Amino acid sequence: MDSRTYTQVKGKKTGTAAGMAAGGGDRLTIGMKRLDSLEDLEEKMSPREAVDHVAKEVALVARLSVSLWAQLGLGGRWIVAAWQLFLYAALLMPGLIQVVFYYFFSPSVTRSIIYSKKPRNRLDLYTPSSSQDGRAWPVVVFVTGGAWTIGYKAWGALLGKRLSELGILVACLDYRNFPQGNALDMLEDVNTGVAWVLRHIGRHGGDPENVYLCGQSAGGHLLALVLLAQVQRKLAGRCRLLKGRTWDPRRTKGFIGVSGAYSLDGLREHLHRRGLCKSLFESIMSLDGKPALVELSPTYFARKLGLRLRGELPEVLLLHGKADKSVPCMSSSTFCEALNSGGVKCECRLYEGKSHTDPLVDDALRGGRDALMEDIVEMVLKRKIQKWQAPLLPGFLVTAASFVCPF
Incomplete structure (x- = not known):
């Protein structure tokens, strides 16, 4: 952002936005007011x-x-995986086109709100269309997966659509992927995005006192690590994993992890066999230029904090498919045990026969009962629902796509 002068910001005196790119932290000073969102400038x-x-x-x-x-x-493994991903998307395309049309043309979707000055610091909002009789909407902050390399906020469009139709305001965060940033940069972005929602979601009809966090795959890893790092920062005064704003995890009502990667050192060889080579994975998960798979693992972090976690985290719900080939379901069950040992209220639900992508994508396109949506709604709205979803494409295409899916 170039140097500009603003005559008024929220009633404050004239200041300058010069040096924003070089400023410390994620905040900007204009006059006497410290800002941390470009939306504050209303420019x-x-x-x-x-x-x-x-x-x-x-x-x-x-x-x-x-x-x-x-x-x-030029390894053969990832080339095969790339072709599998292409075929997977092609088979699902008739349904995905409908989602793309909704994403770009629905009045319920507000795209690319800027939440900070770093690259890709944008979020999409999915706003319920029905009336709330003057009450604010409960909020779900969703962070998508993508193996820390191909994640994008629009991947959450289908979940945003489904939850907003049931009266939940959804904020889908984007964040830097590798090689634009490593794990520390991703953590900074996710932390900043959550902080933005807690401060600003009231402007968009959301209830800042009723915010839930939800992350899938790599997004689950990043959100879990941000929550634990905020606890350590609160207890010890600092945490080397976290830059940017401090916020209390207890301000959020719950964390929902979907197919999350919580024990990275145990996943290294598994992901290498799946096509994410060890050298690349270690480059992503590095601290001071050295691999730090253990230190960047939420399960290890939870065990390290132990009983000091008691009373510091919201309730946790971990969801995972038993047939997940990308991140084995043991990742969630082990993390759940670590949190329970620390006095955190945590439940792990395993979906029989479900793959890495089934809960978020395939089941929603297939139609019928949607276990993931029902579990999220139960946690957020505190009531059980059984909602039949209309299919977006024929079931045989979803079945064929699931067969070739590289995840």
């Missing part, structure tokens, strides 16, 4: 600035794709 980009922004984003994605290609090399 809109001109059409020319918008076009320039899109062009820079496209160039950045292209450059990062080449860099990621170089990191992956």
Whole structure:
């Protein structure tokens, strides 16, 4: 953002936004007011600035794709996985097109709200269309997966659509992926995004006192680690894993982890066999240039904090498919045991026969009962539902896609 002068910000005197890119932390000082969201400036980009922004984003994605290609090399395993992913998406395309149309044209979706100054610090909001009789909406902050390399906020569109139709406001966070950033950068982004929601969601009709966190796969790993790091920062005054704002995890009502990766050192060889090579994984999960798979594992972190976690975390619900080939369900059950040992209220539910993508994507497209949505709604709204979902494409296409899915 270039240097500009603002005559008024929330009633404060004239200040300058110069040096935002070089400023410390994730905050900006204008006059006497400290800001940490570009939305606070209430400044809109001109059409020319918008076009320039899109062009820079496209160039950045292209450059990062080449860099990621170089990191992956030309190994046969990941090339096969890439073709499997392409075929998986092609089979689901008739349903995904409907979701894309909803994402871009539904008045219920507000895309790319800027929550901080770092690259990809954007979020999408999925707002319920029905009336709440003046009451604020409960909120779910969703962080998508993507093996820490291909995650994107729009991957949460289907979940956002389903939950918003049931009266829940959903905020889907985007964050830097590797090689644009490593695990510490991702943690900083997720931490900042959650802090933004806790401070600003009231402007959008959400209830800041009724916020739940939900992460899938890599997103579950990042959110769990952010929660635990905030506890350590509160108890010890600092945490080397966390930059940016401090907020109390007890301000959130619950954490829902879906197919999360919580024990990274145990996953290294497994993911290597699945196509995410060890050297790349260790580059993502590094501290001070050295692999730190244990230190960046939520299960290890929970065991390290032990009983000091008692009373410091909201209730936790871990959901995982027993047929998950990408992240074995043992990841969630072991993390659940570590949290329970620390005095945290945690439940682990394992879905019989479900893969890594079934709960979030395949089941929703297939239609019928949706266990993931029902479990999330039960936790957030404190009531059980049994809602039949209309299919978005024929079941045989979903079955074929599940068969070729690399995840």
